[in-house]
Amino acid sequence: MLTNEYVKRVYDQVQKRDGDQPEFLQAVYEVLDTLQPVIAKHPEYEANGVLERLVEPERVVKFRVAWVDDAGKVQVNRGYRVQFNSAIGPYKGGLRFHPTVNEGVIKFLGFEQILKNSLTTLPMGGGKGGSDFDPKGKSDAEVMRFCQAFMTELSRHIGQFTDVPAGDINVGAREIGYLFGQYKRIRDEYSGVLTGKGLEFGGSLARTEATGYGLCYYTAEALRVLKNDSFEGKTVVISGSGNVAIFATEKAQELGAKVVTASDSNGYVYDPDGIKLDIVKDIKLGHRGRIKEYAERVPGAEYHEGCAGVWTVPCDIALPCATQNEIDEASAEALVKNGCTVVCEGANMPSTPEAIAVYQKNGLLYGPAKAANAGGVAVSGLEMSQNSYRLSWTFEETDAKLKSIMESIVAESLAAAKEYGEEGDLMAGANIAGFVKVANAMVAQGIL
Structure with a gap:
């Protein structure tokens, strides 16, 4: 709930200008809500119009x-x-x-x-x-x-x-x-203007895997720090079957979990014995098929029409990796009812505000997208560095840097949350830690 007058004024302005953009309003509200204690402590941000400028694209x-x-x-x-x-x-x-x-x-x-x-x-x-x-x-x-x-x-x-x-x-x-x-x-000109390039023309090893692997590195570190726990022996539900979902599945399995679902825009498959990733890769990366084919090829696997049902599958950990707002309040309640205690986001803003409220009310470990799925852009940044140096790092070097970055995001988020009275809140901590760095740079550079 917005109580800070400056924050309320900025959000009201966004609503007035961009009232026809619900996804944008949702993202802005979530961030501004968690930034209120920061704004109260730093009057220089209001004096320099930081929030007004932050919510308006350059x-x-x-x-x-x-x-x-x-x-x-x-x-x-x-x-x-x-x-x-x-x-x-x-x-x-x-x-x-x-x-x-x-x-x-x-x-x-x-x-x-x-x-x-x-x-x-x-x-x-x-x-x-x-x-x-x-x-x-x-x-x-x-x-x-x-x-x-x-x-x-x-x-x-x-x-x-x-x-x-x-x-x-x-x-x-x-x-x-x-x-x-x-x-x-x-x-x-031949420059590093795009990332995610092929390895033959400036791409980085581990970039393909980065978002999915990074999601699991983040989740594993959050589990270790906040619950003294790990992926080992856990049942995991993952939505999607694209790049993020595939490599989140791969890393979760490597860390000892059993991933039991995959989905696309038509429906989802449930495999009680654990998803056979080679088959998903063949369907989605090999010939761009539909996930329904998995159930036709794997005995014991079930295919269900519609995507939302994936969140009714009992699990310990949920990793939404499909698209925005795929988990609503009812889906979040189904997750809680069926034993889920961890939700970390591989897609961008896959949980509605009502779903997040359910996570928080029930004490779930919740890792927001801007932190949990930052692995992709992290390795994109590393690709930019390699392009500037005109060299390539090994997969192991890049993967180690990715793991370190994701673990540091957990640490930074928890430190920021504690500093502003939101101890243990990874969502508030991510918003605050990310914002303060940008806000200080904006103040230092003048009114632009």
């Missing part, structure tokens, strides 16, 4: 993307890049290609990215982008033509010292390759 670019499909028909999509905050480094954040993409979704993601990037301790500002283009069902040639058209406009606004995009939902190695190739052709 730049929003919206553009037409015209391309030709395989039938020779002209298609038109919308492209976006929100450059939200550059106080601690160049804008950094992924590109999402999905029919649900609109300005409000991109703004919520970009706003979250400010604090997420700050938590990694790497010099990266916050940004995000994407399009309402859907790669599903498109040929490689159609995806290539779309990516080339998209980058033709985006290239005007990005650069290795300005804004460094990466991948997000439906933007993987294929899309990044096409985007990078077009940027190189237009700008006639």
